[in-house]
Amino acid sequence: MKTIFKTTLLCAIVFLSVTHVFAFDVKQNEQIIKIINAFKAQDKVLISTLITYPLNRQTPAPAINNQQELVNRFDEVFDQNLINLIANSDIDNDWKAKGWRGIMFLNGKLWLDGGKIRSINHQTVNQANLKQTIVEQQKLTLHESLRNYKQPILQWETTKFRVRIDDLGQQKFRYASWSLDKSFSDKPDLVLLNGKQDFDGSGGNHYYTFINGKYTYRCDVIVIGTSKSPAGRLSVLKDQLVLLTDDVVEVLK
Structure with missing residues (x-):
């Protein structure tokens, strides 16, 4: 009997603990309801006030820097499908509190922090068309040896290098780097092929790794981090020994 009581008590404690982790407080609940109602009304101006800027877009589309830009580019960010998902969402089932990472909607389609939308992981047809236009224009600015790719993944300036990663199609990634005194139109100092992409949890953080003999080049993309995170x-690692860690100074578009 005592064993059954202890087991029941333990289950109750675990249930309460899990419920506490994922439950919203009153303020969070009100914040989510405000966002849901804004999308029900499809009020672009109101929605623009519920976003943290700059709102980064998928490379190579430029970030949205303020409320007016959001209103002007609204259809690039939100299509009717996403609007309906948010407007008809259920707080208990579709929104999850994830501690310091904020509040997640539908497995990371949106992330909230402080009651505002911090990131949007959804691609509309309009954004896809914009990206393709930019890609074709951007190819003309690259060294001719790098112009064959499906889509760009990132362009960075670190404290020591300029770095670019491209998707060549079928999840085959290419890494290219230059010294800071060179531009992307110059022949790269290093090109690595056959890179792979891995994800670190559901927050959006991910990384790309490229092998060059005994050396491994790894590019970590930090979507969810602290206020001090780059x-x-x-x-750069040789076998398992870290030879270099180099933070991103600027994300180049």
């Missing part, structure tokens, strides 16, 4: 980090 946008990314380049690491």
